[in-house]
Amino acid sequence: MSDSINYKLFINGAWRVGNNGADLPLLNPATERAIGRVAVASVPDLDDVLTSAQASLLQWSNTSAEERGALLVRAAQILKGKIDTAAAALSMEQGKTLAEAKGEYARAVEMLEWNGTHAAKTSAPYPIDERRVVVPEPIGVVAAFTPWNYPAVLNARKLGASIAAGCSVILKAAEETPSAGVYIIEALQEAGLPRGVVNLVFGNPPMISEHLLASPVVRAVSFTGSTPVGKQLAKIAAGNLQRCVLELGGHSPVVVFEDADLSKAAWAISEYKFECAGQSCNAPSRILVARSIYKEFLTKLVRAAEKIRVGAPDDPETDMGPMANGRRIDAMERLTKDAVDRGAKLETGGTRIDRAGYYWPPTILTNVHPESKVLCEEPFGPILTVAAFDTIEEAIAEANDTEYGLASYFFTESPEIQKRMVRSLVAGAISMNHLKGVSADAPNAGVKQSGYGYEGGVEGIRAFQNLKLVNGLKAASVA
Numbered sequence: 218m219s220d221s222i223n224y225k226l227f228i229n230g231a232w233r234v235g236n237n238g239a240d241l242p243l244l245n246p247a248t249e250r251a252i253g254r255v256a257v258a259s260v261p262d263l264d265d266v267l268t269s270a271q272a273s274l275l276q277w278s279n280t281s282a283e284e285r286g287a288l289l290v291r292a293a294q295i296l297k298g299k300i301d302t303a304a305a306a307l308s309m310e311q312g313k314t315l316a317e318a319k320g321e322y323a324r325a326v327e328m329l330e331w332n333g334t335h336a337a338k339t340s341a342p343y344p345i346d347e348r349r350v351v352v353p354e355p356i357g358v359v360a361a362f363t364p365w366n367y368p369a370v371l372n373a374r375k376l377g378a379s380i381a382a383g384c385s386v387i388l389k390a391a392e393e394t395p396s397a398g399v400y401i402i403e404a405l406q407e408a409g410l411p412r413g414v415v416n417l418v419f420g421n422p423p424m425i426s427e428h429l430l431a432s433p434v435v436r437a438v439s440f441t442g443s444t445p446v447g448k449q450l451a452k453i454a455a456g457n458l459q460r461c462v463l464e465l466g467g468h469s470p471v472v473v474f475e476d477a478d479l480s481k482a483a484w485a486i487s488e489y490k491f492e493c494a495g496q497s498c499n500a501p502s503r504i505l506v507a508r509s510i511y512k513e514f515l516t517k518l519v520r521a522a523e524k525i526r527v528g529a530p531d532d533p534e535t536d537m538g539p540m541a542n543g544r545r546i547d548a549m550e551r552l553t554k555d556a557v558d559r560g561a562k563l564e565t566g567g568t569r570i571d572r573a574g575y576y577w578p579p580t581i582l583t584n585v586h587p588e589s590k591v592l593c594e595e596p597f598g599p600i601l602t603v604a605a606f607d608t609i610e611e612a613i614a615e616a617n618d619t620e621y622g623l624a625s626y627f628f629t630e631s632p633e634i635q636k637r638m639v640r641s642l643v644a645g646a647i648s649m650n651h652l653k654g655v656s657a658d659a660p661n662a663g664v665k666q667s668g669y670g671y672e673g674g675v676e677g678i679r680a681f682q683n684l685k686l687v688n689g690l691k692a693a694s695v696a
Contacts, residue, residue: 222253224395229269230412236261246312246539247574257420266416270358270385273413278355278383282340289333292408306396308530312539325373331657332377339678353682355383357436360429366496368397382681462670466595467498467623470616475507477628487521489652495599499624508605522579540575552591559586613641622664
């Protein structure tokens with residue numbers, strides 16, 4: 218990658234500017250200043266991408282799963298050696314702290330490595346009985362769309378699973394955080410990935426998605442982002458019956474029962490919530506607390522939030538950097554004002570920090586009216602609401618009272634309450650007595666308006682495979 222910050226498209230094994238020469242400014246959210254340019258793909262570029270991905274598919278799908286896996290493992294090790302440089306670029310583009318960016322790249326390495334070490338196993342034929350065998354085969358060309366909040370992890374997750382399955386991939390990465398796609402593709406290229414197996418584009422998201430999904434060349438779509446955009450992509454994909462894997466919005470509750478370790482819960486919630494300035498679909502946004510401990514817990518949570526040091530992302534003393542863009546600041550102001558206008562109490566935060574950059578402090582609201590927008594919309598920022606409950610039935614009803622179902626969390630030492638909560642919470646993932654994000658080795662999916670299809674684990678690779686049933690053969694005959 219060039220020392221100057223001018224990011225190009227990657228098409229058919231070569232870095233190049235867009236066909237029409239257009240580009241976009243790249244901003245540093247800590248300063249609101251331009252730090253580079255990002256190439257924009259035109260329709261001819263997208264046609265080249267489709268041709269490249271289709272042309273490379275036959276060779277790559279017929280490459281042994283062991284070789285595909287070994288390449289991913291090599292790429293993981295190459296990327297690991299570049300973490301310091303890659304993390305510095307990500308921090309400058311996205312606003313997360315250097316420590317957070319390095320941690321994200323460590324997870325990206327894990328994603329590539331896990332998919333690499335499991336490529337052979339997930340591609341091997343397996344028996345149903347003595348005379349029936351299932352033969353996994355690559356689904357074809359995958360169109361993958363990733364957002365700006367965790368671009369290294371999400372790029373690695375989609376690329377790793379697709380490549381392990383034997384697919385070629387068109388990655389439409391976020392224009393606001395282009396370096397994450399570039400560094401990962403450079404690692405794959407250095408590891409020996411054949412030309413055309415992975416292509417990278419930036420540009421106008423609606424135009425790119427509509428053009429790619431209009432082509433029958435694309436057989437699967439993987440998207441992480443907002444629920445409205447995910448629905449729109451699903452509608453377009455229906456035209457060619459393209460398989461969709463959609464990880465969409467979240468509005469995650471945390472239920473704190475009276476027997477919980479309150480200090481541990483308050484610290485864990487604050488640490489996880491305010492990572493990446495709260496810009497995570499898995500981050501908790503609604504805290505429900507047993508009334509008997511409500512005041513004590515609220516005091517501890519407010520103290521924990523106020524200890525978060527907000528500042529420049531490259532300052533080692535900083536706990537939370539700026540938000541990624543001005544749009545998120547506008548959303549924080551709108552949601553906070555709406556809640557306060559309806560009678561909410563602002564316990565801490567609530568006003569943009571007066572300095573250059575998109576800085577918003579950890580914000581906690583109580584006495585929030587049920588019709589407040591912050592309880593209906595995904596906040597996607599450092600805002601938490603806190604409310605009391607009286608019974609477990611009330612807590613469950615409140616926790617599930619959202620159109621989203623991505624993640625839920627609870628704190629209790631009671632085995633009976635634990636069992637009931639696991640049975641009752643409607644979410645793709647549940648964490649008990651801690652808060653945890655998505656790992657490489659386990660399936661992850663949303664329910665309700667949070668999406669469908671699995672990423673991570675064996676199921677994440679299976680999402681990009683067709684499972685061909687063969688009658689009359691033993692597994693050893695087609696291995």
